[in-house]
């Protein structure tokens with residue numbers, strides 16, 4: 001792949017699309033593997049080696065941001081940062097918000113069949129796809145293996161595939177032109193959540209949330225929205 005131009009169109013990226021999803025699309029349209037992407041875009045040490053076992057798909061910290069942005073004509077790190085902020089930016093910075101994003105790949109069958117995986121599918125406060133309202137799934141459809149959402153492992157596997165080398169979920173799209181989706185959020189609570197004025201985070205600073213307990217609470221999002229309303 002080195003020095004070659006990527007087959008890519010920024011229009012293939014949808015709102016709230018995850019880094020995992022974007023990287024799978026790059027793999028698909030260029031017929032390359034995770035390992036190829038790591039070798040091409042991973043940051044190297046002074047001796048020119050890639051020195052990590054895995055690369056973050058959440059912050060993309062171990063990737064060359066400038067080179068990636070230049071190659072895609074799109075700033076993926078900024079895209080991820082701004083959508084993650086929309087989702088969890090209201091929580092005080094001193095709170096450990098890691099548990100708010102699931103570490104195992106969690107997906108919607110309908111979205112993934114069209115090559116789309118959303119950061120919202122990883123949001124621990126949601127249990128259904130906000131676009132299709134169906135239950136979120138975990139694990140490969142073929143072998144049940146639970147994939148890691150946060151990191152791109154240095155495995156030689158192809159696009160949307162599990163380590164068993166079968167698709168994680170059957171794919172329905174036949175060309176990249178079908179990747180631009182016009183999905184609208186149907187989950188009313190989530191819409192309210194995304195509309196919350198983030199200056200409320202100042203008020204939330206004085207409120208203690210035990211997040212690991214909160215995420216297991218039924219209707220956690222409703223509880224939070226009510227808490228914010230009561231602070232207003």
Ligand SMILES: [Zn+2]
Nearest residue numbers: 108111129132
């Ligand atoms: Zn969906």
Ligand SMILES: [Zn+2]
Nearest residue numbers: 140143162164
């Ligand atoms: Zn599998």
